[in-house]
Amino acid sequence: xxxxxxxxxxxxxxxxxxxxxxxxxxxxxxxxxxxxxxxxxxxxxxxxxxxxxxxxxxxxxxxxxxxxxxxxxxxxxxxxxxxxxxxxxxxxxxxxxxxxxxxxxxxxxxxxxxxxxxxxxxxxxxxxxxxxxxxxxxxxxxxxxxxxxxxxxxxxxxxxxxxxxxxxxxxxxxxxxxxxxxxxxxxxxxxxxxxxxxxxxxxxxxxxxxxxxxxxxxxxxxxxxxxxxxxxxxxxxxxxxxxx
Numbered sequence: 001x002x003x004x005x006x007x008x009x010x011x012x013x014x015x016x017x018x019x020x021x022x023x024x025x026x027x028x029x030x031x032x033x034x035x036x037x038x039x040x041x042x043x044x045x046x047x048x049x050x051x052x053x054x055x056x057x058x059x060x061x062x063x064x065x066x067x068x069x070x071x072x073x074x075x076x077x078x079x080x081x082x083x084x085x086x087x088x089x090x091x092x093x094x095x096x097x098x099x100x101x102x103x104x105x106x107x108x109x110x111x112x113x114x115x116x117x118x119x120x121x122x123x124x125x126x127x128x129x130x131x132x133x134x135x136x137x138x139x140x141x142x143x144x145x146x147x148x149x150x151x152x153x154x155x156x157x158x159x160x161x162x163x164x165x166x167x168x169x170x171x172x173x174x175x176x177x178x179x180x181x182x183x184x185x186x187x188x189x190x191x192x193x194x195x196x197x198x199x200x201x202x203x204x205x206x207x208x209x210x211x212x213x214x215x216x217x218x219x220x221x222x223x224x225x226x227x228x229x230x231x232x233x234x235x236x237x238x239x240x241x242x243x244x
Contacts (some may be wrong), residue, residue: 017083110202
């Protein structure tokens with residue numbers, strides 16, 4: 001009898017963007033589990049509704065929490081990060097490049113430096129008026145928007161203003177998928193080449209990257225959860241561990 005060469009999907013770690021906890025990934029996580037993936041969604045330090053120490057949480061705390069989840073996986077996981085966690089997620093891949101099977105950036109990119117070094121507050125509340133005016137909300141229902149506003153919690157200020165040192169050049173070789181939802185991959189690549197690329201600057205460092213267009217809102221875990229789960233599941237299967 002021939003031995004099977006199929007692979008088990010890599011575990012998937014889901015990290016939400018600013019103001020959100022693990023709950024933001026509920027629909028995507030359910031789709032992935034139904035497809036046979038081992039999934040863990042994170043609520044980062046300071047992002048639980050009852051957090052009392054939000055102003056004391058640092059960018060390093062977020063990196064450490066993501067690293068702990070990676071190290072707790074039975075095999076190298078796919079690490080999917082959304083929005084503002086492109087910074088802490090990239091730093092985690094720098095610390096544990098050999099332990100991350102693949103990175104997925106969901107409408108974000110590998111962040112370098114600080115998002116807003118001039119921010120001085122202890123925390124950054126969600127400003128719904130500004131957010132709704134600036135961000136793509138395509139496909140989000142009134143109910144989803146209401147839930148977002150009700151459940152969002154302030155982002156720790158330290159995470160907004162602090163930079164995390166990147167140390168290991170091999171992070172650039174971690175297989176990477178960038179899922180583009182608010183605007184297309186072509187624009188992502190063009191913006192990344194500009195001198196003042198901001199939060200997209202890390203794209204220029206990557207040596208192993210693929211692009212996926214999934215036109216929808218900046219929060220595809222709500223507007224297109226099934227399609228997003230399909231992309232994540234495909235990455236998990238392609239980077240899974242071979243059977244012993």
